[in-house]
Amino acid sequence: MALSETNSWTGIREILLRRINDREWSPGEQIPHEAALAEEFGCARATVNRALRDLADSGLVIRKRRAGTRVAQSPPQRATLTIQVIREEVEALGRSYRHSLLGRTEKPLPPALHGAFPVAPDADQLFLTTLHFADERPYAYEERTINPDAALDARSVDFSKISANEWLVHNAPYSHGDLAFFPVSADERLSQKLDTAPGTALFAMERTTWAGETPITHVRMIFAAGYRMRTGI
Amino acid sequence: MALSETNSWTGIREILLRRINDREWSPGEQIPHEAALAEEFGCARATVNRALRDLADSGLVIRKRRAGTRVAQSPPQRATLTIQVIREEVEALGRSYRHSLLGRTEKPLPPALHGAFPVAPDADQLFLTTLHFADERPYAYEERTINPDAALDARSVDFSKISANEWLVHNAPYSHGDLAFFPVSADERLSQKLDTAPGTALFAMERTTWAGETPITHVRMIFAAGYRMRTGI
DNA sequence: TAAGATAATATGCATGCACATATTAAGGTG
DNA sequence: CACCTTAATATGTGCATGCATATTATCTTA
Numbered sequence: 001m002a003l004s005e006t007n008s009w010t011g012i013r014e015i016l017l018r019r020i021n022d023r024e025w026s027p028g029e030q031i032p033h034e035a036a037l038a039e040e041f042g043c044a045r046a047t048v049n050r051a052l053r054d055l056a057d058s059g060l061v062i063r064k065r066r067a068g069t070r071v072a073q074s075p076p077q078r079a080t081l082t083i084q085v086i087r088e089e090v091e092a093l094g095r096s097y098r099h100s101l102l103g104r105t106e107k108p109l110p111p112a113l114h115g116a117f118p119v120a121p122d123a124d125q126l127f128l129t130t131l132h133f134a135d136e137r138p139y140a141y142e143e144r145t146i147n148p149d150a151a152l153d154a155r156s157v158d159f160s161k162i163s164a165n166e167w168l169v170h171n172a173p174y175s176h177g178d179l180a181f182f183p184v185s186a187d188e189r190l191s192q193k194l195d196t197a198p199g200t201a202l203f204a205m206e207r208t209t210w211a212g213e214t215p216i217t218h219v220r221m222i223f224a225a226g227y228r229m230r231t232g233i
Numbered sequence: 234m235a236l237s238e239t240n241s242w243t244g245i246r247e248i249l250l251r252r253i254n255d256r257e258w259s260p261g262e263q264i265p266h267e268a269a270l271a272e273e274f275g276c277a278r279a280t281v282n283r284a285l286r287d288l289a290d291s292g293l294v295i296r297k298r299r300a301g302t303r304v305a306q307s308p309p310q311r312a313t314l315t316i317q318v319i320r321e322e323v324e325a326l327g328r329s330y331r332h333s334l335l336g337r338t339e340k341p342l343p344p345a346l347h348g349a350f351p352v353a354p355d356a357d358q359l360f361l362t363t364l365h366f367a368d369e370r371p372y373a374y375e376e377r378t379i380n381p382d383a384a385l386d387a388r389s390v391d392f393s394k395i396s397a398n399e400w401l402v403h404n405a406p407y408s409h410g411d412l413a414f415f416p417v418s419a420d421e422r423l424s425q426k427l428d429t430a431p432g433t434a435l436f437a438m439e440r441t442t443w444a445g446e447t448p449i450t451h452v453r454m455i456f457a458a459g460y461r462m463r464t465g466i
Numbered sequence: 467t468a469a470g471a472t473a474a475t476a477t478g479c480a481t482g483c484a485c486a487t488a489t490t491a492a493g494g495t496g
Numbered sequence: 497c498a499c500c501t502t503a504a505t506a507t508g509t510g511c512a513t514g515c516a517t518a519t520t521a522t523c524t525t526a
Contacts, residue, residue, distance in 0.1 A: 009479075021406040033506055044481045049507075059315070065507045066489040074402050076315045077440075079412050081464075082292075083310040169307050173254040177466035179312050183416035183434035201416035201434035207310075209466070231314075233410035233442070242509075266476055277511045282477075298477045299519035 009050035030070045079231045095134040101160040103129040138194045141222045150216040174209035196225040203227045242283035263303045312464045328367040334393040336362040371427045374455045383449040407442035429458040436460045
């Protein structure tokens with residue numbers, strides 16, 4: 001074969017991809033092992049390894065030690081969403097950003113939420129509600145809980161100057177988090193804040209971030225009507 | 234330092250991660266170059282490279298040749314969504330799957346859609362509407378356009394036996410696609426199909442897949458009430 | 467001084483080798 | 497024949513080295 005694509009790991013990935021797409025190797029079928037491919041392409045095994053690892057990362061092949069590499073049965077469609085700080089998201093659209101702090105209270109967490117946000121029952125949490133604007137029109141409504149034990153200076157920050165969203169990103173690094181998207185119907189209060197008709201279907205996102213075992217913040221963000229979350233595959 | 238974490242690329246990644254999280258290296262700041270880190274950790278440069286490449290993949294550092302590596306200003310939150318074939322998604326929930334083909338027509342694409350789905354104006358497209366069930370309750374409603382020029386045998390497939398979703402995954406490999414999520418309000422027709430009250434806010438997904446420049450299929454999937462799309466960060 | 471050529475440098479990647487590790491296959495034993 | 501041990505094997509990863517490539521800094525030259 002000896003194509004010009006050989007010798008670079010991306011080139012080899014393209015060759016392998018083509019064989020999979022052309023059904024030269026069918027789903028579920030085992031493909032030649034690294035050493036054999038390396039010999040065929042006249043490159044080092046590490047180069048084949050890099051290409052196969054990339055295909056495995058995108059879910060197209062399944063690799064197991066000793067068992068070899070096989071083509072995935074139904075290649076899952078993996079999409080990577082990039083969730084930016086809202087200010088950056090708005091500014092990237094070429095619109096001007098502003099936010100308004102609607103409310104700030106400190107009180108213990110309602111018992112119902114202790115499952116999802118495990119903090120000491122009597123420890124005050126910081127509750128913020130914020131409205132984000134793009135070109136002076138409502139863009140998203142945010143309800144947030146911050147655990148002051150995890151975000152140490154949070155109590156003394158003026159969140160009307162910097163949004164909690166942005167402050168936390170820069171000051172409370174998290175190890176992991178979970179994320180959910182779902183639709184909500186605008187009630188009277190929401191429709192007023194987001195300047196839309198009651199009953200409008202809105203896009204909502206909920207996120208909890210953690211520093212190890214300690215929850216840092218929980219946020220529910222509800223976007224104004226017309227919001228679409230997009231990505232490539 | 235010479236921790237036990239040294240000598241494996243994941244260990245080195247953890248050390249680097251800790252330095253970033255502890256603000257030992259602040260956002261925007263340039264970090265030592267690969268050779269220096271390799272010397273510090275007593276490992277090969279390739280090992281440091283692997284760790285840094287991984288951090289760059291997850292968006293925590295920005296790398297440029299000659300310019301070096303610096304900590305990202307606001308680490309974007311990247312979430313990877315895995316979108317399975319609906320049958321597998323339902324079965325993974327431990328529920329039984331069934332689908333029902335509600336409609337099948339062949340007609341040219343409405344002119345309004347030629348921008349998003351560029352096919353010959355007079356070429357017949359295959360239009361399918363499908364209802365997906367989990368445990369005999371409606372799970373998602375699907376409206377799909379298939380370009381028969383890209384999915385060659387599509388016209389002769391009995392989509393009441395195998396869902397278009399699943400057939401395409403196995404028979405029409407795509408090179409790329411785009412994906413959008415948004416909310417819709419259930420109208421009379423939708424609320425009937427999905428067995429919910431009119432006006433309910435529903436989660437919708439739209440996806441177009443391509444084989445190079447040729448569009449393969451466009452699908453709009455509307456999920457029954459209560460659906461949440463979840464992922465980790 | 468400004469523009470262009472040139473050198474320096476950090477990352478990107480390929481190679482050949484060695485060893486680690488998970489998993490399967492084969493062999494042996496009661 | 498079931499069970500355990502042992503060997504074989506494919507992938508995973510580390511190392512040292514060399515060269516490629518993008519980008520920045522520096523040095524010329526008009």
